[in-house]
Amino acid sequence: MTDVAFFREHGWLVLSGAFDIDRLAAFDAAVEQVAGWAFGNSPGLHHFEQTGAGAVLARSEDFIPHHEVLRDEICDGLISDVIADLFDEPAVLFKEKINYKHPGGGGFAPHQDATAYRFVDHHISCMVPLDPATPESGCLHVAPGFREGQLPTDDRGRIDDAHAATLDWEPVPLAPGDLLFFDSYTPHYSDTNHTKRARRAAYLTYNASSLGDFRERYYADKRAEFESAGNDFDGQRVRISISDDFLGRPVSGGDA
Ligand SMILES: O=C(O)CCC(=O)C(=O)O
Structure with missing residues (x-):
């Protein structure tokens, strides 16, 4: 039974x-297939x-239309059932992504996902770790405060440094097989992966289905926004998300 009260x-x-x-x-096998799509003329947004070891894959998104195993598991399985318990109504997928966090892969500055999620005000995500997520490999750190709604942000959409310093952060170490559910207003961050193996994790984000199905519109928007920015924004930092919270380094011309 889902511990809705704890959530x-x-x-x-x-x-x-x-x-x-x-x-x-x-x-895991399905995630490896999606990762393979990044290197050919294949589906997905990568x-x-x-x-330090060169250019590596940081993230894949928009893959469920092309992968039946993942589509069934994500849209009609245990995860969406738990999310429905948490919303107290059926849930619909808003977006799906895999963060690979290879050795030396960047962390994420303190943020709330709600800043980047359009069309609907409230979402719940599930993190599916495929490798041990520890403080050394760059697990999530979370803090209370989601009920306060949108916290003060800087001009990149990250939680303002002064406010982030006041939050009571705690790491959430996870083993493969565990699932972490978190609210789109839950403050979170993660560090660089300092271990010698990747810390892969899928993040699946849903909204209450009574509010509508925005997945296609979200990806149409994201692709258009990235294309109009030449896919590398100002070239000074890596943008993998609509909000600018990723701390990884940009790939120098043609490396990827
Ligand atoms: O994968 C991580 O380390 C953090 C992911 C995250 O916070 C995000 O993608 O918004």
């Missing part, structure tokens, strides 16, 4: 060992970052 109090909830070994293996 409503804290803005996040961990389900330990929610995916059994077979389910996890199927999800972003790269620079690390």
Whole structure:
């Protein structure tokens, strides 16, 4: 049974060992197929970052129309059932992404996802770790405060430094098979991956279905925004998200 009361109090909830070994293996294999799409003329929206070992894949998005296993698991499985409990009504997928966080891959500055999520005011996401997520590999750190709504932001959409310094952050270490649910107003950040293996995780974001289905519109908008900015914005930093919270380094010309 979903601990809805815990989620409503804290803005996040961990389900330990929610995916059994077979389910996890199927999800992991599917994620590796999507990662492979980044290097050919294949579907999905893929972003790269620079690390000490060269250019690596940072993120893939917009893949469920092209992958049946992931579509079934994400749109009609355990995760969407738990999200429906948390919304107290059926949920519809708003967006899906995989952050690969290869060794040396960048962290994310303190932010609330709500800043970047258009069309609907409230979302809930599920993090599906495929590798151990620890403070060393760049797990999420969360803080209370989601019930205050939008916190003060700087001009990049990150939580203002002075405000972030007042928050009571705690790390959320996870093992593959665990699931982390968090509210789109839950403050969170993560660090660089300082280990020698990737810290892959899928993030699946839903809204209450009574508010409408905006997934296609979200991706049409994101693609248009990135294309109009030449896909590299000012070339000084990596933009993989509509809000500018990613701390990875940009790939130097032609490396990816
Ligand atoms: O994968 C991470 O380390 C953090 C992800 C995150 O906060 C985001 O993608 O908005």
